[in-house]
Amino acid sequence: xxxxxxxxREILDSRGNPTIEVELExxxxxxxxxxxxxxxxxKHEALELRDGESRRNGLGVLKxxxxxxxxxxxxxxxxxVISQNSLDQLILDLDGTEKxxxxxxxxxxAVSMAACxxxxxxxxxxxxxxxxELFNQKREQPLALPRPCFNVINGGAHAGNDLDVxxxxxxxxxxxxxxxxxxGAEVYQELKSVLKNKIGPSAINVGDEGGFAPALKYPxxxxxxxxxxxxxxxxxxxxxxxxxVAASQFFENGKYKTQMGIFTGVGLANYYFDLISxxxxxxxxxxxxxxDFDSWSLLISRLLPIRQAGKTPAYxxxxxxxxxxxxxxxxxxxxxxxxxxxxEKEACNGMILKINQIGTIxxxxxxASLAKGYExxxxxxxxxxxxxxxxISDLAVGIGAEFIKSGAPxxxxxxxxxxxLLKIESELKQ
Ligand code: 2PG
Ligand code: MG
Numbered sequence: 001x002x003x004x005x006x007x008x009r010e011i012l013d014s015r016g017n018p019t020i021e022v023e024l025e026x027x028x029x030x031x032x033x034x035x036x037x038x039x040x041x042x043k044h045e046a047l048e049l050r051d052g053e054s055r056r057n058g059l060g061v062l063k064x065x066x067x068x069x070x071x072x073x074x075x076x077x078x079x080x081v082i083s084q085n086s087l088d089q090l091i092l093d094l095d096g097t098e099k100x101x102x103x104x105x106x107x108x109x110a111v112s113m114a115a116c117x118x119x120x121x122x123x124x125x126x127x128x129x130x131x132x133e134l135f136n137q138k139r140e141q142p143l144a145l146p147r148p149c150f151n152v153i154n155g156g157a158h159a160g161n162d163l164d165v166x167x168x169x170x171x172x173x174x175x176x177x178x179x180x181x182x183x184g185a186e187v188y189q190e191l192k193s194v195l196k197n198k199i200g201p202s203a204i205n206v207g208d209e210g211g212f213a214p215a216l217k218y219p220x221x222x223x224x225x226x227x228x229x230x231x232x233x234x235x236x237x238x239x240x241x242x243x244x245v246a247a248s249q250f251f252e253n254g255k256y257k258t259q260m261g262i263f264t265g266v267g268l269a270n271y272y273f274d275l276i277s278x279x280x281x282x283x284x285x286x287x288x289x290x291x292d293f294d295s296w297s298l299l300i301s302r303l304l305p306i307r308q309a310g311k312t313p314a315y316x317x318x319x320x321x322x323x324x325x326x327x328x329x330x331x332x333x334x335x336x337x338x339x340x341x342x343x344e345k346e347a348c349n350g351m352i353l354k355i356n357q358i359g360t361i362x363x364x365x366x367x368a369s370l371a372k373g374y375e376x377x378x379x380x381x382x383x384x385x386x387x388x389x390x391x392i393s394d395l396a397v398g399i400g401a402e403f404i405k406s407g408a409p410x411x412x413x414x415x416x417x418x419x420x421l422l423k424i425e426s427e428l429k430q
Contacts, residue, residue: 049104
């Protein structure tokens, strides 16, 4: 495949902050990619290059744009790109740093994504199919849709309220993506009415990921409102919860400072067991801080004996405890070293996959492959700052991820991903 041109520009993300869009041209057409950006980023993530000058509050990405146009473009224009792997390797060599601090992971991911789209077009296959070929694990499984996780109540760094837990995700349990989307949307709309009636109109203001951001304090309150809404719609039995606690955000001097009080890692683990015994929670993401491996391992070790021996848990927890997904995000940051370390320490049994945490598609696929080898559950994820780009939908299908999270079933940049999945599901049925 010959790249005819590569252009980059600074655009707005969903929070109104600068981000990058690239346009890569081949004889098959123009391929666009938009770069997402996190607010509660893990400290082990690859570097997102920002200008750091007074313009745009220091958040400008003109240096990264320049890196694409002046460092990457001259190396790839008019060259024959034979594979995703060789293109990504070339970008990695041009950068040459561990944290992608020379070019910026945001610059690299933009080019990697656009090239992936172009390579799929070159082969005349849909993006998800091309990704599946790249990912090929010799598991001849049919392509399947991920289960969506809808973030219907926002807290933490994504909302102006006192909820410590960043994301309260509703995970519908129907068999098809279309049905799951419908359930998620029904619960979301009913939750809007419940919050408005019970708390008042300001409770339906939304946070960064499109979920409501009511002035609540405790996780129990948030889940009770969601369950009430589900019940009103007769959907209570059809939903489960996954929480993203994003606990690094409230970890200070070895303690977890929450609205419920100050916890040690052990205390917080006990609190989770209590929560799991009361609510239909099937997964907890970042229950502890990114380097607090002892607490992570403690939580997992209390799950393992239950799973292995089917014994009564040491904590008053329900059946779902043994199946709980303990999911790394800031812990694992889509980085193979961190994933291996987390496995060594038995810290988690699932992980978030975000391409911009690592910088290239090839590395993200390698990370996914590693996690699959460990039989971890994978949640492909958006960032809290997004664009209309729906690449992650194809990624989730291509790698056969169990889950995808893209915020609430509302707001253009979130809905774009879910709508793309609807389209893929209908294509796969044909
Ligand atoms: C997370 C993400 C996405 P952010 O913590 O999982 O929901 O948030 O993009 O702000 O890191
Ligand atoms: Mg997270």
